[in-house]
Structure formats: C-alpha cells, structure tokens
Amino acid sequence: MKLGIPRALLYYRYDVLWETFFKELGIETVLSPKTDKNIMDRGAFYSIDEACLSSKLYLGHVDSLIGKCDAIFIPRIATFQNDGVLCTRFEGLYDIVCNTFREQNLRFIPLNVDEQQKISEEKGYINLGIELGFSKREAKRAYQCGLKAHLKAQKEKQLLQENALKQPDAVKILVVAHAYNLYDEYIGVPVVEKLKELGALAIFADHLDPAIARSKYTEICKDVPWIMSRELLGSIAYYHDQIDGIILMTAFPCGPDSMLNEMIIRRIKDLPILNLLQDSQDGNAGVDTRLESFVDIIRFRKGDFL
Ligand code: SF4
Known part of the structure; x- marks a missing residue:
C-alpha cells in the first residue's frame, strides 16, 4: 500500500515520528508537495470562508494527493495531555476531510489520540498499526522507534538553536x-x-x-x-x-x-x-x-x- 501524507498542520510537528513509524512497518509513503498557488486555491475551493488559512491549506494538500496513493493518512488528535485541549480543527480534521471528499471515493486512514478519553498516543499508534494489518507487537515497536527518532530530532533542533x-x-x-x-x-x-x-x-x-x-x-x-x-x-x-x-x-x-x-x-x-x-x-x-x-x-x- 502507498500511503499519502498531507504536508500540512500536524505533519510539521510529527514528521519524523510518522515517517519512522510507517517506514518501520514497511509502508511506502508519499508526501504532498510544498504549498504553491494551486494547492492554496484548491484548499480555498473546498473550504468554508470562515476556515483558517492553515486548515484551508490542509484540504489543498489532501486534494494534491488524489491519484498518487492508495489511502491518505489523516490524524485526529483531540488531546495529548491530561489537561488542556487542542484547537477543535485537529479534533474535527478526519470528519472534515471525509465529508469534503465524500464523492471522490478515497480511503482515509485515521490516527485517533485523545488522552482525556484514555486513548494515549501509544494506544492510538497501536490501533493504527492494527488497522493497517500489523500485530500489536509490530505496531508498538514501530511507534517506539518513531518516538525515539522524534525526540532525538527535537533535541537536535533545540541544541542548534541554543548555539545560534x-x-x-x-x-x-x-x-x-x-x-x-x-x-x-x-x-x-x-x-x-x-x-x-x-x-x-x-x-x-x-x-x-x-x-x-x-x-x-x-x-x-x-x-x-x-x-x-x-x-x-x-x-x-x-x-x-x-x-x-x-x-x-x-x-x-x-x-x-x-x-x-x-x-x-x-x-x-x-x-x-x-x-x-x-x-x-x-x-x-x-x-x-x-x-x-x-x-x-x-x-x-x-x-x-x-
Ligand atoms: S490554532 Fe486552529 S484556527 Fe488557529 S491556525 Fe491552528 S488550526 Fe487554524
């Protein structure tokens, strides 16, 4: 299976984790291109006027993946801590995308994380791995590799900045x-x-x-x-x-x-x-x-x- 990843919203936070997780499972991924005028215009076409520019761009990136992959990965992250919330756009993202593209006959694969509903990040990735046809053990291992790479990349970024x-x-x-x-x-x-x-x-x-x-x-x-x-x-x-x-x-x-x-x-x-x-x-x-x-x-x- 070739899995599409929209280069927008939480991709910029979790890029290393996602890429490592899917790579560890042997899943080929395709990333949408960098934002350009066409992606912006397509995103605006699919969105309501009141939507923020970032979420409009997200829909433009989903659109740009049509025909390039077998399914598109859409995270639905409501909370990843026991207190505090994320902007509602992140909680509603999967449903917004499914509704917006309902006539295109696309397959969307969600990652569900909602710490306050007892769906931890790890559990979310394990569920995702199982949905993709892997065992719990394989999914857990892929998540742990992804998390390790993510934390390492985060540390490197901070160190670079401290030096600058x-x-x-x-x-x-x-x-x-x-x-x-x-x-x-x-x-x-x-x-x-x-x-x-x-x-x-x-x-x-x-x-x-x-x-x-x-x-x-x-x-x-x-x-x-x-x-x-x-x-x-x-x-x-x-x-x-x-x-x-x-x-x-x-x-x-x-x-x-x-x-x-x-x-x-x-x-x-x-x-x-x-x-x-x-x-x-x-x-x-x-x-x-x-x-x-x-x-x-x-x-x-x-x-x-x-
Ligand atoms: S916080 Fe929410 S409304 Fe603001 S830019 Fe991000 S997704 Fe859009």
Whole structure:
C-alpha cells in the first residue's frame, strides 16, 4: 500500500515520528508537495470562508494527493495531555476531510489520540498499526522507534538553536508561530527568508522542547486552554532574555492566536513586537516593508545605527 501524507498542520510537528513509524512497518509513503498557488486555491475551493488559512491549506494538500496513493493518512488528535485541549480543527480534521471528499471515493486512514478519553498516543499508534494489518507487537515497536527518532530530532533542533543564540551581535527575533505556519512555503517561509535577507537571526518557538515550553507558559498567563498555545507562550518566557524582538505570526482567521496575541502584546512591554496576520492574498510586498521597519527599530534600540 502507498500511503499519502498531507504536508500540512500536524505533519510539521510529527514528521519524523510518522515517517519512522510507517517506514518501520514497511509502508511506502508519499508526501504532498510544498504549498504553491494551486494547492492554496484548491484548499480555498473546498473550504468554508470562515476556515483558517492553515486548515484551508490542509484540504489543498489532501486534494494534491488524489491519484498518487492508495489511502491518505489523516490524524485526529483531540488531546495529548491530561489537561488542556487542542484547537477543535485537529479534533474535527478526519470528519472534515471525509465529508469534503465524500464523492471522490478515497480511503482515509485515521490516527485517533485523545488522552482525556484514555486513548494515549501509544494506544492510538497501536490501533493504527492494527488497522493497517500489523500485530500489536509490530505496531508498538514501530511507534517506539518513531518516538525515539522524534525526540532525538527535537533535541537536535533545540541544541542548534541554543548555539545560534550565542552569536553576540546578531539581531535575534523570536518567531512565535505554529510549526505548520512557520514552515509552510506560503505562510512562514517568505517571512523567515526575508529576515535572513535583512541579516536578522530567526529564533523558532517550536525548536524549544515542548515539555519545557509547557512548564513555563504560566509565567506569562495561567489561563490558556490550548496546549499548543501554551507552548508558544512558554517559548516567549524561555527565550525572553536572549532575544531582541518578537514576531507573532498568525494564519487568518485563527481564534486561539487572536486571543493569545492580544494578551502577549499587553503583557510583554519590554520587547518590540510585530503582529503579522498572514492571509491568502498574493504578494508579500506589504509584509516585507513591515519586516524591514521592524528590524530597523530593533537595530536602533540596540544602538547599531549610532
Ligand atoms: S490554532 Fe488557529 S491556525 Fe491552528 S488550526 Fe486552529 S484556527 Fe487554524
């Protein structure tokens, strides 16, 4: 069987785990291409107007896999901790995809994780392996290999970032964004590339170990229900004294981020903050100008122009 994986949403968090898990089981996978205009347009075509840009892109990525695989892997992750929730889009993703593509006669394979309903991550992967025709033992072993690779990759990312932060003169800007926005060719990559062109060092919120981030978010706000928003907040608390500014990058219209960003702007008063709302419009000229001004402001604060 050839299994399609949409390169969107939780792929950017669990890419190593998923790829290792399926490889260990001997399942061939095919990844949807990087986001382009066609994927964006197809995603918008399948979505309701109110959907966030990230979930529109997801549907575009599912569409791009049609005809290239025998089944498409769709995670349904409601919670992966005993407290806190994920954005409802992640819980509803499998049903949204099944309903949207109901006439195309596609096969979708879910991964169900809901810690609060006693379906742990490990149990979810074992169930997935069994559904794919493997024994419990084989599925458990594949999951453990995947988890090990995932944790190793996470550690390496953090270490790389810790080293980058040691550069004394660099303009260091923490980009606070969900990984699926930050690394998407359409949403985050142009922003990161522009920062590089401007000579600034982008620090990525998701490079911090999520467990450390979750242990620190209460330093900024105690009442945040969304687990991934807690991690973003925790990254600000962790990196606060090592950075020169913060970019809050959000995919329009995101409910959790709009609340979170407002709160961050009110509570973090000693660092410049740029609030970037990314939508599906073509062209990046407006964003580029705002990034240029923002980096200039930081340089003035650091005394680079004196
Ligand atoms: S958190 Fe925001 S951007 Fe992410 S899926 Fe939910 S609504 Fe979309």
